[in-house]
Amino acid sequence: IAGITQAPTSQILAAGRRMTLRCTQDMRHNAMYWYRQDLGLGLRLIHYSNTAGTTGKGEVPDGYSVSRANTDDFPLTLASAVPSQTSVYFCASSEDRDTGELFFGEGSRLTVL
Amino acid sequence: GQNIDQPTEMTATEGAIVQINCTYQTSGFNGLFWYQQHAGEAPTFLSYNVLDGLEEKGRFSSFLSRSKGYSYLLLKELQMKDSASYLCAVLDSNYQLIWGAGTKLIIKP
Numbered sequence: 328i329a330g331i332t333q334a335p336t337s338q339i340l341a342a343g344r345r346m347t348l349r350c351t352q353d354m355r356h357n358a359m360y361w362y363r364q365d366l367g368l369g370l371r372l373i374h375y376s377n378t379a380g381t382t383g384k385g386e387v388p389d390g391y392s393v394s395r396a397n398t399d400d401f402p403l404t405l406a407s408a409v410p411s412q413t414s415v416y417f418c419a420s421s422e423d424r425d426t427g428e429l430f431f432g433e434g435s436r437l438t439v440l
Numbered sequence: 441g442q443n444i445d446q447p448t449e450m451t452a453t454e455g456a457i458v459q460i461n462c463t464y465q466t467s468g469f470n471g472l473f474w475y476q477q478h479a480g481e482a483p484t485f486l487s488y489n490v491l492d493g494l495e496e497k498g499r500f501s502s503f504l505s506r507s508k509g510y511s512y513l514l515l516k517e518l519q520m521k522d523s524a525s526y527l528c529a530v531l532d533s534n535y536q537l538i539w540g541a542g543t544k545l546i547i548k549p
Contacts (some may be wrong), residue, residue, distance in 0.1 A: 367541060369539035370483070427470075427471050427488065427537050428473065431484070433482050
């Protein structure tokens, strides 16, 4: 089934640890995104990539890094996790950067203690 | 700053009609989008408006007035499975999606 796969679906992490959330899509979409979603707040963009080999900072990039070595994969890394990074993280993709029709992964629920 | 406002929560009865409003102030406009998100799940695309007027898709319709910075999502013949959060988002002049916080819709029998 075509779509976006995220891993892990859930993780509990000690503060200070490094963590990578994986995201893979098989739709050959050019643009990919990482969002975090917290109760009472809208989706907030962390980082994005308009095409393989390029990345950009979103609204809340501090403490996170991404890479886009190829079209399909867009991992998100927390170099040293802090409790404020406890959230649900969604990876998404779109055919191109100029469309608002996004396809989302199932989400990764991260708890930092 | 950029801002999207929508009600936090609404309640409606099964079989009825409900209208969820969204107002926006953004740097430019390249389209308005509605997404549905069931609890514990990912958002899924519902509708897209770029020109003024009504777009109908089955039981769901979405309206846009660019001059008023206003949109609504209309859900007819409500079903229990329509209980979800509905997210309004605007694509701004930089092609960044600006998201509202979402409206939680509760359907009662």
